[in-house]
Each structure stands twice: as structure tokens, then as C-alpha cells.
Amino acid sequence: MNISIIGSGYVGLVTGVCLAEIGHKVICADNDQEKIKKLKSGKVPIYEPGLETLLARNMKRRKILFTTSIKEATQKSTVIFIAVGTPSKPNGEADLTYVENVAREIALNIDSYKLIIEKSTVPAETGKRIERTIRLNLPRKYQRKNKVIELDVASNPEFLREGSAIEDFMHPDRVVMGVESKRAEKLLREIYKPLHTHLVVTDINSAEIIKHASNSFLATKISFINSIAQICDxxxxxxxxxxxxxxxxxxxxxxxxxxxxxxxxxxxxxxxxxxxxxxxxxxxxxxxxxxxxxxxxxxxxxxxxxxxxxxxxxxxxxxxxxxxxxxxxxxxxxxxxxxxxxxxxxxxxxxxxxxxxxxxxxxxxxxxxxxxxxxxxxxxxxxxxxxxxxxxxxxxxxxxxxxxxxxxxxxxxxxxxxxxxxxxxxxxxxxxxxxxxxxxxxx
Ligand SMILES: NC(=O)c1ccc[n+]([C@@H]2O[C@H](COP(=O)([O-])OP(=O)(O)OC[C@H]3O[C@@H](n4cnc5c(N)ncnc54)[C@H](O)[C@@H]3O)[C@@H](O)[C@H]2O)c1
Missing domain, CATH: 3.40.50.720 (NAD(P)-binding Rossmann-like Domain)
Structure with missing residues (x-):
């Protein structure tokens, strides 16, 4: 399948390289020119064990390409993963500026059916906002009633851990798919078929909550044992x-x-x-x-x-x-x-x-x-x-x-x-x- 990943950081790059490894044709995009220049020359800008070897193999097989152009990434793929950062605002809320920017840029360049998948960790109801942003920013010709463009938005949160990211991606405990159309579900199932893993198929809001609830639960476990440590001392x-x-x-x-x-x-x-x-x-x-x-x-x-x-x-x-x-x-x-x-x-x-x-x-x-x-x-x-x-x-x-x-x-x-x-x-x-x-x- 032709897949693009927008945002080639820790998550985007690992996702792109691993999807190439399991047989897909991947384009990784990023607006950081230096990062893309490095990646094009086969250098990994982060330290993640095994990533450079896997990248080299898939560049040689011509399964993965790099670009700074969202236009190219959008038009050459059916499936587009958004994997940009979602940092905290001063009040703790997730800052979704990068997600919105990417959604708008996808909309401006869309030319056929696309499945847009949130890979970034985002709060519940972001999927709906991404879809709305894309629809509001479609080129004028697609905003006319008789020239409708089909698209789906889905959520596919990532659970990889830095340091063992490749192993985690290739052998996940589960893959969560938040989908609201049969077409989106079919495409997502096809993407992950080579992994032979447990799939949790749900609506988009639930998938978004699964990610936040999972990380919050793990953080709770850590704080719990740290409290026990205080008593032990x-x-x-x-x-x-x-x-x-x-x-x-x-x-x-x-x-x-x-x-x-x-x-x-x-x-x-x-x-x-x-x-x-x-x-x-x-x-x-x-x-x-x-x-x-x-x-x-x-x-x-x-x-x-x-x-x-x-x-x-x-x-x-x-x-x-x-x-x-x-x-x-x-x-x-x-x-x-x-x-x-x-x-x-x-x-x-x-x-x-x-x-x-x-x-x-x-x-x-x-x-x-x-x-x-x-x-x-x-x-x-x-x-x-x-x-x-x-x-x-x-x-x-x-x-x-x-x-x-x-x-x-x-x-x-x-x-x-x-x-x-x-x-x-x-x-x-x-x-x-x-x-x-x-x-x-x-x-
Ligand atoms: N790092 C992890 O272990 C991990 C695990 C699971 C989920 N996540 C989630 O995945 C998301 C990405 O995290 P990360 O650690 O990979 O972040 P990161 O900062 O390493 O990478 C984000 C990338 O997006 C790029 N970017 C930003 N705006 C862009 C735009 N408009 N067009 C193209 N590229 C753009 C940045 O240049 C950067 O390279 C976050 O939501 C994070 O919470 C991270």
C-alpha cells in the first residue's frame, strides 16, 4: 500500500521504517529540512537501536523515501499518518497546532480518496476536528455539492517505547484502530495484516481515550510504587x-x-x-x-x-x-x-x-x-x-x-x-x- 507519514520524529520515523519493512511503500515527510537531508543520506537523526540498519535495508529496496513536501506526501499515497508532536500548553492541555497545520495542508493538496490516520497522541474528539478542518480547507472545487471528495479519518494510537521501538512496533501487544467507516477499517486491517497481531477495533473517540488512559495508568503504577518506596524508607x-x-x-x-x-x-x-x-x-x-x-x-x-x-x-x-x-x-x-x-x-x-x-x-x-x-x-x-x-x-x-x-x-x-x-x-x-x-x- 502507498503510505505517507507526516512528521518524521521518534514515532513517525520508526512507523515509516517498520511499515516499509513489512512491505508497504512509504514516504516520510517533515518540515525540518535538516532532518530530511540527513535521512535522505541514510543517517538517523535520533538514537534508536536497530533503526539505522532497518532504514538502510528499506532505502536499498526503494521502499521508503523522504520529502519536505506535504503535497508530494498527500498526492502519492492513499493513507496518510499524522505523527507530529502534540506538546503541552502552559495549562497542561495538548497543543494541537501542528496537527491542525498538517490537516490544513493535506486538505489543500488532496486530489483523490484519502484515509487520514492520527498516530500522534491526541485528546478525545480530535478526529472529528481533523475531519472538520480538512473539509473546511478543501480547494473550492471540492466544496461544491457535485464535486465531493471522499475521505476518512481514523485513530491508530502508538504504544512503542523509545529504546525498544522497533521490537514494540513489530510485535505489539495489540493494535488499536478507531474507525468510523468500513473502508477505513479495511485499509487499516490491510496495513497491519503482516504483523498477525491482536486488533482492537473501536470508534475514534474510544481509540483516543485508550491511548491517554493507558499512559495515565502506567504513570499511576509508577507513582504508586514510588509512594510505597517512601513508606519502605x-x-x-x-x-x-x-x-x-x-x-x-x-x-x-x-x-x-x-x-x-x-x-x-x-x-x-x-x-x-x-x-x-x-x-x-x-x-x-x-x-x-x-x-x-x-x-x-x-x-x-x-x-x-x-x-x-x-x-x-x-x-x-x-x-x-x-x-x-x-x-x-x-x-x-x-x-x-x-x-x-x-x-x-x-x-x-x-x-x-x-x-x-x-x-x-x-x-x-x-x-x-x-x-x-x-x-x-x-x-x-x-x-x-x-x-x-x-x-x-x-x-x-x-x-x-x-x-x-x-x-x-x-x-x-x-x-x-x-x-x-x-x-x-x-x-x-x-x-x-x-x-x-x-x-x-x-x-
Ligand atoms: N516518543 C514516543 O515514545 C511516543 C510514543 C507514542 C506516541 N507518541 C506521540 O507521537 C507524537 C509524535 O511524537 P515524537 O516523539 O515522534 O515527536 P517528535 O518531536 O520527535 O517528532 C515530530 C516531528 O513532526 C515534525 N513536524 C511538526 N510540524 C510539522 C509539519 N507541519 N509538517 C511536517 N512535519 C512536521 C517535526 O519537525 C518533528 O520531526 C506525539 O503526539 C507523541 O505524544 C510518542
Missing amino acids: RVGADVLKVAEGMGLDKRIGRSFLNVGIGYGGSCFPKDVDAFIRLSEKNGYHFSLLKEVRNVNEEQKASFIRMIEDKLWIIKNKMIGILGLAFKPNTDDMRNAPAIDIIHTLRHEGAVIKAYDPQAMVNAEKILKGVTFCKDPYTLAKGCDCLLVLTEWEEFKKINFQKLRHLMRQTIIFDGRNLFHGDHLEQLGFEYYGIGRGMSKNNR
């Missing part, structure tokens, strides 16, 4: 054991019970905010989700309080940050908890050094006054403590014997419970994890 229990004991119950499941410094990234914070706003606008006070958000903020604040307590004076202390990205296997810094933590500590006068295997190029653009280091050992040199803010596998291979001799004070605050505290303590470190019963033991 106070009573001297170990949250890792608690999560194991809870997670083995099939009704609960172990995933998303990882304690840490709170969720971040380009999805959970904005999607929780947008869902709260959507509820408010429709007369429902979603107090549960508001508390999920509060707990998430408190998680960062309590981590900082622990550092202030154990380090005593922050001013002029040299603090080494191990990990900047909001999670491992990505270079994405959007809403990474590291940003708030670093800003607070810098504000209190700390000298900050940082190392991340992939995210430093993006981090440099937003974190001023931070010294970026080439490896964990350069980072550790002269530090009064290290903070683990992303659980990169690579960090497990650090030689702590060597590291110990480079630091001024051997203190580790492990915001992701990545390390075994006992082991590090045997090596002479003071170790603080999250929810490991520490505050009780140290009172």
Missing part, C-alpha cells in the same frame, strides 16, 4: 522485595513497579496533564491523576532532600551525574528528571559534571553550565558524590575500585536502584538507593 523495608512480592501476582504484574526519581520523557508527563485537562473541560475532576502528578514531583524533591541531608553543604560541592536521558537506550532528554534535579542543585551552588552514553548532544542544548565528560572515570574525578539518574546497562560494567580512587568523597545516590548497595559499601562507598529502608537505618 520510613519503616526500614526494601521496596525491591515488595515490588517482587507484589509483581508475581498476575493481577498486578511486575512491570512499571520500578522505583526511581519519577517518570519523565516526552509522553507520560504531557499525556497525564492533557488527560487531566480533557476531564476538567468535560466536567470531571480527575483527582487520582492529579495526585499521580504530585507524587511524581515529590519523588524528585525527596531525592534532592536526601542529597542535601547526606552531603550537608551543597554549595561548591562537585556532583557527578551518571545518566541524563529520561530512560536508558534513548538520547531523548524531553522532561528527563535529570533536568530538574540538575537545575535545583546548580541553583544551590553545586558544580555539576555529567556523563550519558547517548544523550549528551541533546543535553548540551538545555543544560547550561554543566561540564560533560567522556566516560564515568573522567566524570568521577574530584567529585564529592555521584548521582545515578538513568539505568544504563553500561553503568553496571563500571570498575568501582578504580572509580573510588578518583573521587574526593565516595558517596553514591542511586536514583534508579541500579546497583547492589552491599557490594558498593564493601568497596568503601556510602550508598543510598530509593525505598531500601535507608532513612530508618540511618536515623
Whole structure:
């Protein structure tokens, strides 16, 4: 099938490359000229494991092309996915400016039947607004009664996780299709047929809600276990054991019970905010989700309080940050908890050094006054403590014997419970994890 994807970022590019891999002819469009130039030369502008290899294979097979022209993308395809960003407005609402712009541009260039699919995460009722925008902006000739142009709008939310995006796209738990015509359903079924996966077919509003509800639920699970961690610290229990004991119950499941410094990234914070706003606008006070958000903020604040307590004076202390990205296997810094933590500590006068295997190029653009280091050992040199803010596998291979001799004070605050505290303590470190019963033991 001839498919276009408008917006070639984390989601659009992975979607385009994977749809090409399963046999479709794909055009990826973006209005970022630099991005398209890079992609045309076979370079992937983001870090996503396996993506560059898959892109090379499908460029060679001539299954995927890149353009900055929405006209070309619209006219050469029957199906058009919209995968542009939907960031937060200051009041938390999803900013749908990019979606509206794309809808208008599609309308201006439409020349035959099109199925327009929302891939971006959008609030309920966006599908209706996209359709209305397209109909209002159709060229004059199509606005006459006798020259009607047929089109469908559908919702097909994306559930991939950065860092394992290809695997998630190719082997999804389910594919959700919000459709309101047989033709749209038939086309969507055909697109995903090669994946042999479970399809959930529903109306557009329900599909839109499924995405927001899923992300909000996962965020709730994280805030729940983070609250449990707070209790564990106070009573001297170990949250890792608690999560194991809870997670083995099939009704609960172990995933998303990882304690840490709170969720971040380009999805959970904005999607929780947008869902709260959507509820408010429709007369429902979603107090549960508001508390999920509060707990998430408190998680960062309590981590900082622990550092202030154990380090005593922050001013002029040299603090080494191990990990900047909001999670491992990505270079994405959007809403990474590291940003708030670093800003607070810098504000209190700390000298900050940082190392991340992939995210430093993006981090440099937003974190001023931070010294970026080439490896964990350069980072550790002269530090009064290290903070683990992303659980990169690579960090497990650090030689702590060597590291110990480079630091001024051997203190580790492990915001992701990545390390075994006992082991590090045997090596002479003071170790603080999250929810490991520490505050009780140290009172
Ligand atoms: N990143 C994720 O893990 C993830 C997962 C599931 C869903 N989503 C959702 O998918 C959507 C896209 O997210 P993303 O992370 O890929 O964003 P992104 O910022 O990486 O990519 C968006 C792209 O759209 C392009 N764009 C904006 N306006 C355009 C226009 N008028 N014409 C052409 N291109 C335009 C931008 O240049 C950018 O390259 C969001 O709604 C997000 O919530 C993201």
C-alpha cells in the first residue's frame, strides 16, 4: 500500500521504517529540512537501536523515501499518518497546532480518496476536528455539492517505547484502530495484516481515550510504587522485595513497579496533564491523576532532600551525574528528571559534571553550565558524590575500585536502584538507593 507519514520524529520515523519493512511503500515527510537531508543520506537523526540498519535495508529496496513536501506526501499515497508532536500548553492541555497545520495542508493538496490516520497522541474528539478542518480547507472545487471528495479519518494510537521501538512496533501487544467507516477499517486491517497481531477495533473517540488512559495508568503504577518506596524508607523495608512480592501476582504484574526519581520523557508527563485537562473541560475532576502528578514531583524533591541531608553543604560541592536521558537506550532528554534535579542543585551552588552514553548532544542544548565528560572515570574525578539518574546497562560494567580512587568523597545516590548497595559499601562507598529502608537505618 502507498503510505505517507507526516512528521518524521521518534514515532513517525520508526512507523515509516517498520511499515516499509513489512512491505508497504512509504514516504516520510517533515518540515525540518535538516532532518530530511540527513535521512535522505541514510543517517538517523535520533538514537534508536536497530533503526539505522532497518532504514538502510528499506532505502536499498526503494521502499521508503523522504520529502519536505506535504503535497508530494498527500498526492502519492492513499493513507496518510499524522505523527507530529502534540506538546503541552502552559495549562497542561495538548497543543494541537501542528496537527491542525498538517490537516490544513493535506486538505489543500488532496486530489483523490484519502484515509487520514492520527498516530500522534491526541485528546478525545480530535478526529472529528481533523475531519472538520480538512473539509473546511478543501480547494473550492471540492466544496461544491457535485464535486465531493471522499475521505476518512481514523485513530491508530502508538504504544512503542523509545529504546525498544522497533521490537514494540513489530510485535505489539495489540493494535488499536478507531474507525468510523468500513473502508477505513479495511485499509487499516490491510496495513497491519503482516504483523498477525491482536486488533482492537473501536470508534475514534474510544481509540483516543485508550491511548491517554493507558499512559495515565502506567504513570499511576509508577507513582504508586514510588509512594510505597517512601513508606519502605520510613519503616526500614526494601521496596525491591515488595515490588517482587507484589509483581508475581498476575493481577498486578511486575512491570512499571520500578522505583526511581519519577517518570519523565516526552509522553507520560504531557499525556497525564492533557488527560487531566480533557476531564476538567468535560466536567470531571480527575483527582487520582492529579495526585499521580504530585507524587511524581515529590519523588524528585525527596531525592534532592536526601542529597542535601547526606552531603550537608551543597554549595561548591562537585556532583557527578551518571545518566541524563529520561530512560536508558534513548538520547531523548524531553522532561528527563535529570533536568530538574540538575537545575535545583546548580541553583544551590553545586558544580555539576555529567556523563550519558547517548544523550549528551541533546543535553548540551538545555543544560547550561554543566561540564560533560567522556566516560564515568573522567566524570568521577574530584567529585564529592555521584548521582545515578538513568539505568544504563553500561553503568553496571563500571570498575568501582578504580572509580573510588578518583573521587574526593565516595558517596553514591542511586536514583534508579541500579546497583547492589552491599557490594558498593564493601568497596568503601556510602550508598543510598530509593525505598531500601535507608532513612530508618540511618536515623
Ligand atoms: N516518543 C514516543 O515514545 C511516543 C510514543 C507514542 C506516541 N507518541 C506521540 O507521537 C507524537 C509524535 O511524537 P515524537 O516523539 O515522534 O515527536 P517528535 O518531536 O520527535 O517528532 C515530530 C516531528 O513532526 C515534525 N513536524 C511538526 N510540524 C510539522 C509539519 N507541519 N509538517 C511536517 N512535519 C512536521 C517535526 O519537525 C518533528 O520531526 C506525539 O503526539 C507523541 O505524544 C510518542
